[in-house]
Amino acid sequence: MRTIDITEVRGLPLFAGMEQENFETLMRGGYVQTFPPQVELITEGDPSDFLHIVTEGSVELFASWNNRETMMATVRPVSTFILAATIKDAPYLMSARTIEKSRLVLLPSLDVRAAFDVDNNFARAVVGELAQCYRAVVKNSKNIKLRTSIERLANYLIRQQKYNGGGAEFELRIEKRRLASYLGMTPENLSRAIKALRSYGVTINGSHVEISDPQDLASLAKPSLLIDDPHH
Amino acid sequence: MRTIDITEVRGLPLFAGMEQENFETLMRGGYVQTFPPQVELITEGDPSDFLHIVTEGSVELFASWNNRETMMATVRPVSTFILAATIKDAPYLMSARTIEKSRLVLLPSLDVRAAFDVDNNFARAVVGELAQCYRAVVKNSKNIKLRTSIERLANYLIRQQKYNGGGAEFELRIEKRRLASYLGMTPENLSRAIKALRSYGVTINGSHVEISDPQDLASLAKPSLLIDDPHH
DNA sequence: GTGTTCGCTTGATAAATGTCAATAATTTGA
């Protein structure tokens, strides 16, 4: 394992408080791997053999049922995913695939659970991480149940604008068909929603977004800390 | 606090492994209260002052936005709710109200966090509980994003049937308007969905449900462990 | 470069779901 990985991983809140010895033990059992785009890393229903950490690239989490598929989340560096399955030793609830060429650290679930058992700081960090994830999914659920697709798109754009520094222009960092799936609609419907937002001062050209009248957009979107703020 | 409460609470997986002394300290700070129906116990956005435990009755968790409201979950005895907010010392993401006359144990969040800091078994139990909650919300999200309203209803009935022992007849233990909100539809739409299920051998009369052909219903519902099994 | 593929957009149409209004059934409370 290259040094840079350990540094990056060590910096994650999840691992920052671990005893050095436990951290090293945990890392010794893990390995780094680079995957091309569109590789299915894990499949829902499979036993959770590894805790995954994305250090480069991006990964999408998605779920399937009855020949339908929906995107649940995008994971960007540096973060872990499927921690809950690893800790509970339960099957994955979501599948994961690389969106682009990506580098991952894989830590055997057994080792993670062992570290969890011996290292109290790690156990506490896991709590923080799980609570965070839980709240993120609850927000997501509220977003989907309480808002129409146009409102979801409007709020997504406002969130992205903030994430990108708040300027009037920024780039969508996601394919539109994935965005549509994430927002719980079809690509066709997203196209139409984008057109509908023109009257609120939003111009989207390819992946380039321009928000000319944030107030106007916000009057439609009505963003809420309890849905849209990832840290709240 | 009456003894029965302590016994019930002590039996919860969350508290079962605690040091007796820590458990007693935690309980000393808490108190028991009985509420009439329709009392709003907590309001989303408020700071999380107490960890709540339902020991009798039932409580619904719901969320609001822009004058709309949706039911997120029903909490029945004996279980806790809003653990994540308590642990993270973050504002509630959901509101809670009693559905019927209910008895609750309220534990000050400060005390819970203190117990979490000193009792490693408790900290580990919190992990288990949070992971469970996280997975429950993920399943819920999949249910809503991947299924139509009729499919959600069909699967709900199958889950309830199993929960009630698997017999052909059982009672809905929830008002239909609440069920509609939980399933992400209007009461009118639920009424029509119920009628639509007649052709799959489902008869619902008031709160009485009869499933005459489980196979037929299952062929529509296509239940999945990864969405419908609470323990998977 | 050029052909092909894939993603995006648009229009037409269909299906799902929501809204409104009226009525029926049920529960609640005096």
Place this chain on the structure above:
DNA sequence: TCAAATTATTGACATTTATCAAGCGAACAC
């Protein structure tokens, strides 16, 4: 027990969202 309030159902209709089909355009492979 009865009146009032709430909940459930139904019909007519509107809106939202999905589906299908076609065409466009950028990215990619050879």
